[in-house]
Every structure is written in C-alpha cells, then in structure tokens.
Amino acid sequence: MDDSQETLSLVLFSGTDDKLNAAAVLAVGAAAMERKVDILLQYWALDAFRADRVLKDHGVAPEAGPEGAAMVQRHGGQHWSETFRQARDIGVVAIHACSLSMEMLGLDREDLDPMVDDVEGVAAFMAEATGPLTFI
C-alpha cells in the first residue's frame, strides 16, 4: 500500500464552525496531496449542512469562551463550506449524509446543501472506509 495514497476517511459529528473549519482544512490539505477524501456527516455536522443553515452562525467549542468566539468571527477567513467546495474542485472528495442521522433529524435529501453527494448507511461507509477513521 502506498501510504501517501491512503484515503482520508472523516466522520464529521460536531456542528460548530471551528470544528467544521478544521475539518474542511484537513480535507483540502488531503485533496491537495492527491489523497481521496471520504466524508460521513452525522448528527450536528449533518444539521450544519442543511441548505438553509450552512451560512448561519453555528457557534464554537465551549472552551473558546466569548473572547475566543469573537476572535473566530473577527478572523473572517473563508467559510468552511467554501473550503469543502474547494476540496471537491481540486480532488476526489465524496460527502455522504448518514441515513440514521437523516432520519433522526427528519431530513430529506433536498434539505441538504447540493455539495452533499448522497445518503448512505454507516455499513456502506465502513465497507469503503476500510482504513483509518478520523472522527471530528
């Protein structure tokens, strides 16, 4: 196995803007290295990919405190959704919505941002993601 070609399999669970941004930066970094990126959206990360919520304020991790939250907002870099789009433009990046989480949140495919490729069960994701899993 050529390690440098190893797929980056990300399970995105958290729905705060700081973690989604960190995940997006890893995805674009891996795509730039010509690694495949395979993403499963669960729970609050999936909720953040709702078409009508992507650009809303999703807050930051609790330990940021008000000072940290203000710093994240002021920094005003590229939005994480734009970074994910960029990753898709330069590499092979698949974004799946977890079917269990879709059901729990009462979502349909058309509720999601178009950059989500499909709805997939965890079993199908695990069948592809036979290597390491990074949980964010």
Added chain:
Amino acid sequence: MDDSQETLSLVLFSGTDDKLNAAAVLAVGAAAMERKVDILLQYWALDAFRADRVLKDHGVAPEAGPEGAAMVQRHGGQHWSETFRQARDIGVVAIHACSLSMEMLGLDREDLDPMVDDVEGVAAFMAEATGPLTFI
C-alpha cells in the same frame, strides 16, 4: 496487510449519549465487516459505562441545543449500550477500562457494566493498537 482486516481502535473519551451512540454504530459496522474492534474507555465515556449509570440520560453535545436534544430523545432508537452488546455478539470486540481513569473516578471493576472486559493501562492498549487510533 489486508486493510479490510484492520482493527478499529477506538479511544472513547466523551460521555454524551449522541457521541456514545455514534461510536457504537461505528463499532457494530466494523464488527459486521469482520474487523476486530478494540475500545479503551476514558474519562466521561468510562463514567457512562458505570453499571448504575448506563441507562441514565447523559445529555448530548452542547451545539445540539434544546431542539436537538429533544430530537435525539424522541428518535428513541436502540440504546447505545445495546448496540455495543450487539457488536460483541457478532464480532470480536474488546472493551477495556483505562486504569488511570478508573483511579481518577474512584471506580472498581465491579462498578462497571459487565460488558467491560477488563481494566488496562494506556501502554498495554497502545501495544495492541499499533495501527490507527480513532478518538471520540
């Protein structure tokens, strides 16, 4: 190395019901793919495996908000403890309690749910988990 046989090594740290459920679903998915699953329980995940607390409400991630928390409760799927039990029934799944966390929380072996196999130090876990680690 046959990647599809790679052990899924999970370090469970978080003790909220949503993350424990996500972890349980990954464990059962890996077990269904005939991957070995090796789990180390630390901190609040270990606390959630106390025999007298497994079925209590452990809350959800802060970003869920009250609306999200209510949705998780309403969904009422299988409890994560049941999903871990199922993973153990269909595959090779070991659940270890981290000895440092046991000490910190003042727990004895008999305080834990019987599905926990043993108490183990991080060094011993790392000696087995020579591949990727997924931290949840």
Added chain:
Amino acid sequence: MDDSQETLSLVLFSGTDDKLNAAAVLAVGAAAMERKVDILLQYWALDAFRADRVLKDHGVAPEAGPEGAAMVQRHGGQHWSETFRQARDIGVVAIHACSLSMEMLGLDREDLDPMVDDVEGVAAFMAEATGPLTFI
C-alpha cells in the same frame, strides 16, 4: 510497512485539561512504544500552549459537570504539559503550531511554550502525516 512503527499523527484542537491530558498520555504511550509522534496544535489546544497559559485552569468537557471537574482537579496527577515533555524526552515527538490558528489567535512564536518546535501550515503537516490522523 511495519505497523508498530507507524507514526501517531495527532491533530489537537480541544483546549480543555481533560482532553489535553488524554492526548498527552497517548503521546507518551506511543513514544514508549518507539513510535514517532507528530502533533499539530490548532485553535483552543494551541491557545492552551501559550507560555503564559499552560499551567492555568483550562476547564474540562461540559459533560463532566461540577462533580467531574472537581474529581479531575482532586486527582492531581502530572500536568499534561509535563507528560508531553516526558514524551519528548523518551521518543521522537514533534509539536507544530498551525499557522492558520496562530494568525487567528494573533500569536507569535515567542508567545508559545518552548516545547512547541515550530509553526507549520496544514499542507506541510499533511505532507508528513500521510497515514492515519487522530483528531482530539
């Protein structure tokens, strides 16, 4: 590839003392197994490595509650910064500050604890960390 020699690549994002402690224990465990350890500090983990903040109280995960937080404080084991130092003493451990997070938090190299080796972009980190990534 000899799996037992696989680098442990940690992306540290969270800045609470419990998670930093868990990360430090994994790092020292890997170093003791003679695995290389490569760490990227982002966001609140980077903030916690500021020279003037390392030893301050960084709180714990929200699910700990006041009881859990008190237990972590009472336990009073070795501080996580000491454990990271120990990992560096016994093994090959590199600690990088993420350049994007440095900018966001308005930090200079000299604001950080001396155990941080350098400032590095995510792309450079991903070029080294071609294997699994553990996100904490």
